[in-house]
Amino acid sequence: MDKLEAVQEIMRLSIEINGVEEDRFSAGRKPCVMIHFTGHVTGLAVNIYYSGMDYGKKPDYVFNEYISDTDVAKLMKCIKYLEKLKEKVLEEAA
Numbered sequence: 001m002d003k004l005e006a007v008q009e010i011m012r013l014s015i016e017i018n019g020v021e022e023d024r025f026s027a028g029r030k031p032c033v034m035i036h037f038t039g040h041v042t043g044l045a046v047n048i049y050y051s052g053m054d055y056g057k058k059p060d061y062v063f064n065e066y067i068s069d070t071d072v073a074k075l076m077k078c079i080k081y082l083e084k085l086k087e088k089v090l091e092e093a094a
Contacts, residue, residue: 017082017085043064
């Protein structure tokens with residue numbers, strides 16, 4: 001997997017996690033994944049709030065890298081983390 005494919009996978013997983021069980025999201029009982037992509041410097045930030053979005057607290061998990069300066073292994077760590085989180089969300093939704 002190259003960097004572009006890894007970034008696309010991070011975004012896909014983030015969207016899937018946010019889209020599972022919408023009613024749980026509105027109640028604030030599910031993870032909320034915030035993606036920030038800064039194109040002019042190839043910055044990618046992924047912030048995860050386990051209990052839903054809360055501007056009053058810091059994210060429970062933070063991934064923040066400049067894609068041009070990082071290696072695929074760091075992106076893969078974020079992908080693995082998101083895959084495990086998605087599994088957990090799907091198990092709880094069942």
